[in-house]
Amino acid sequence: MITLYQFKHSAFCLKTRMALHAKKLNYRVEEVKPGIGQIEIFQISGQKQLPVLMDDNNQIINDSSNICEYIDKKNNNNPLFPKDPMHFIQSKMIEDWADTTMASFCKKALIKSALENPKLRSALLPEDSPRTIKGIMDNIPFKNFNKISNIILSNKNNLEFQKILESLSKSLVNEKFIIGDQLSIADISIASQLSLLKFPDSSGPTLTGEGCQEFINNPYLENLFIWRDNIEKYLFSASSQDI
Numbered sequence: 001m002i003t004l005y006q007f008k009h010s011a012f013c014l015k016t017r018m019a020l021h022a023k024k025l026n027y028r029v030e031e032v033k034p035g036i037g038q039i040e041i042f043q044i045s046g047q048k049q050l051p052v053l054m055d056d057n058n059q060i061i062n063d064s065s066n067i068c069e070y071i072d073k074k075n076n077n078n079p080l081f082p083k084d085p086m087h088f089i090q091s092k093m094i095e096d097w098a099d100t101t102m103a104s105f106c107k108k109a110l111i112k113s114a115l116e117n118p119k120l121r122s123a124l125l126p127e128d129s130p131r132t133i134k135g136i137m138d139n140i141p142f143k144n145f146n147k148i149s150n151i152i153l154s155n156k157n158n159l160e161f162q163k164i165l166e167s168l169s170k171s172l173v174n175e176k177f178i179i180g181d182q183l184s185i186a187d188i189s190i191a192s193q194l195s196l197l198k199f200p201d202s203s204g205p206t207l208t209g210e211g212c213q214e215f216i217n218n219p220y221l222e223n224l225f226i227w228r229d230n231i232e233k234y235l236f237s238a239s240s241q242d243i
């Protein structure tokens with residue numbers, strides 16, 4: 001069976017799980033411990049980042065985009081990439097934007113929120129982290145918080161990024177999918193990165209609905225998170241095939 005090595009709350013690992021579900025492939029998940037667990041990842045894949053996928057013939061593939069392309073080529077059903085050439089190139093460009101620019105903003109926004117919110121900090125630690133470590137993380141006092149968080153993500157960049165997401169949110173009011181009328185890698189890439197701004201149901205009860213308050217409380221983004229939740233339902237609930 002396919003094995004997915006992952007960090008539970010990584011957006012790139014969620015992207016890969018979404019793609020595996022879209023392709024209706026059976027797989028098992030191996031949770032990797034940050035740090036110590038990455039030694040084994042380095043031994044099997046020659047690099048330490050996740051996700052890493054081990055195929056049923058023991059072939060190893062790393063990087064979410066490589067994995068999505070690999071499983072898509074190997075299985076003809078439910079294509080992740082549109083056939084139409086213009087839609088194909090659009091889906092590739094959106095995937096690249098989500099994996100780079102969007103991923104970097106979402107990560108910074110989450111770090112900023114975690115600095116503000118001790119509960120969020122400890123919820124993000126692996127479930128089997130010792131209680132003492134969770135306790136320490138909860139109680140770290142961040143002095144000069146405003147200065148630190150502004151270095152991580154300036155207010156100007158934050159507002160510009162929110163405007164882009166607001167446009168996306170508006171353009172999805174009457175659309176189920178970003179490109180055409182079928183789910184594609186574009187939807188999967190954007191929806192998975194959004195998990196860092198507002199954790200979805202698939203993050204588990206401790207984190208669901210948590211995240212970056214200024215994004216969560218932005219009324220213009222409400223539709224975007226509803227769209228994301230619908231994509232998750234479509235992919236993760238076995239019986240539901242309609243959004």
Ligand SMILES: N[C@@H](CCC(=O)N[C@@H](CS)C(=O)NCC(=O)O)C(=O)O
Pocket residue numbers: 007010011012013038048049050051062063064065099
């Ligand atoms: N381009 C890679 C990015 C993967 C990535 O950044 N993974 C992060 C987790 S979200 C990671 O493994 N970080 C740990 C590290 O760099 O040591 C992909 O699409 O898979």
